[in-house]
Amino acid sequence: MNLRKFMHPRNKYRDKPDFKKLAILYPEFGRNAITDLTGKVKINFKNEESLRVLTRILLKHDFGLEVEIPKEKLVPALPLRLNYILWIEDLLRHFGLTDISLAHGLDIGAVCIYPLLLAKIYGCRMIGTEIQQSSIESALKNVKCNNLQDLIQVIPVSKDTILENAVPKNETYSFSMCNPPFFETNEVSENNGQRLPPRNAPTGCKDELIVEGGEQKFVLKIIEDSMKMGDQIKIYTTMLGRKASLLFLLNEMAKKNISNVAWTEFCQGNTKRWGLAWTFLSRDILDLTKAPVIRSKPDDTKTKRSTDRLPVDLIFPIQDPFFSCDDVVKVLKTWISDLNQIKMESLHIEENETKNWACRLTCYKDTWSHARKKRRMVKAQETNAKKICTAESTAQTQLKTSDSGKIVSEADLPNITSDKNNDSVNVNEEPSTLVDSSSKTESADPLLVCSLLLTEMKNENEECNTEETKRLCMRMIYEKGHGGKNSLEMFRQYLINKLNVREYLQKQGSSKASKRKKKKLKKCEPASLASSVQNDSSNK
Ligand SMILES: C[S@@+](CC[C@H](N)C(=O)[O-])C[C@H]1O[C@@H](n2cnc3c(N)ncnc32)[C@H](O)[C@@H]1O
DSSP states (O other): OOOGGGSOTTOGGGSOOOHHHHHHHOHHHHHHEEEOTTSOEEEOTTOHHHHHHHHHHHHHHHHOOOOOOOTTSOOOOHHHHHHHHHHHHHHHHHHTOOSOOEEEESOOTTTTHHHHHHHHHHOOEEEEEEOOHHHHHHHHHHHHHTTOTTTEEEEEOOTTOOSGGGSOTTOOEEEEEOOOOOBOHHHHHTTGGGOOOOSSOOOSOHHHHBOTTHHHHHHHHHHHHHHHHGGGEEEEEEEESOHHHHHHHHHHHHHTTOOOEEEEEEEOSSOEEEEEEEOOSOTTTOOGGGSOOOOSSOOOHHHHHOOTTOSOEEEEEOOTTOOSHHHHHHHHHHHHHHTOSEEEEEEOOOOOSSOEEEEEEEESSOOSTTHHHHHHHHHHHHHHHHHHHHHHHHHHHHHHHHHTTOOOOGGGSOOTTOOTTOOTTOSSOOOOOOOOOOOOOOOSSOSEEEEEEEEEEOOSSGGGOOGGGOEEEEEEEEEEOTTHHHHHHHHHHHHHHHHTOHHHHHHHHHHHHHHHHHHHHHHHHHHHHHHHHHHHHHHO
């Protein structure tokens, strides 16, 4: 789905940049752009250098900023950075602040993108921290080159300093922001072979993208620091790369009684990220729960976070392609083992006439959340590969034709390497290196430990017990894990999809609901009827 329409309304990249104009104005951009046969100017989003040049030129053209983006470093995607900045502006306006005076930014990176944009757009004074010496040097160079030293201060910190000790105690700040490294330590390095191809060229080095415990642990540390700092910073914010992290952190905040919270979506062409904000100010001063936010879909965090409905028994018929409880157990075992990073121990349950099976699952990583998306992408890849093969053989046929008489120029040949994903709409999305990994490393702290129980349910009337009428009951019980009950809920949803019983369960759910509704109606409607019957009888 193209998410452009959900981009922040004031984001200037809701409209495609005029690449043709940029190519004329900036020869460097022109050299990196591709003009097709119809005269349309495009850029190759799979080429890292093209992304670097595009970002530099847009910063220059749209914001008057001169920057260097060192090779090997993350190329910041501007639509996403603007989405984040504009949301902060919304939050501050909601708070009644019209000037964005002083801010704190964690992790400024090699470009120093947020401080530069904030200083340029709002004249905002900003303190930014960074741990990498090479990034600090390059950030300082960019600040100096734009003559913004009076507004931007770059502070080197050690990797254990997150927020608390990086902020001078005598100053208060309007907000803090952060774009944390997304990946966990072993995630990128061990799984390069298994990564799906990104839409854009991946940019950024490991040190920029990886942090122990991933973004969840990093942001949890910010939250913990913020609890000590209180309203020294009015609004704490962070960007998140994964919905699972948002759900996890919302839960963690709820546990810590932080309830003045807002979250939003940052939608670009094809990618989505999340923004999370919280404050310790009282709601009558600033109510973040009423702040402006963007949702491309109805808010499902509440249902996904609600834990009071668990455990829930899923009752469904044994249907094609399964013939028995054993069949279902067999596929469940295969699916679970295919997901990797899940340890399965069979549990002993007492034998009785009904068939049942139980196991304990210890899950080290959420390998189920994006499994459907991955399957779709792999399928799309296969289809693309087929198309390319067809195009290649067509090209060869044409070449053969040319051998036998007609002269064929290169331009006549189908462009078999053209990239369908390279949508000129995507000014420059965040490099999509964020594909879940499935390495087998076990961490000491599992995401989820749960038990799964499968029971064959028999009809009370023995004669009715045919294969068609047999039902299975699946119950999943949360035991522990830092992913909380949300992770169990997501895992359950994954199994519902795999078992292909969603539609059945929904129908059951809606018929139960309509029965409840009818019952309710009956209760109200016949009240008068009942009284009239009573009246009648009393009249008699
Ligand atoms: C994903 S990059 C984001 C860079 C930049 N903010 C941007 O949006 O393009 C994450 C950055 O966080 C830095 N970093 C990691 N741990 C940090 C810490 N404890 N304090 C400050 N920066 C940190 C990394 O060096 C890296 O530059």
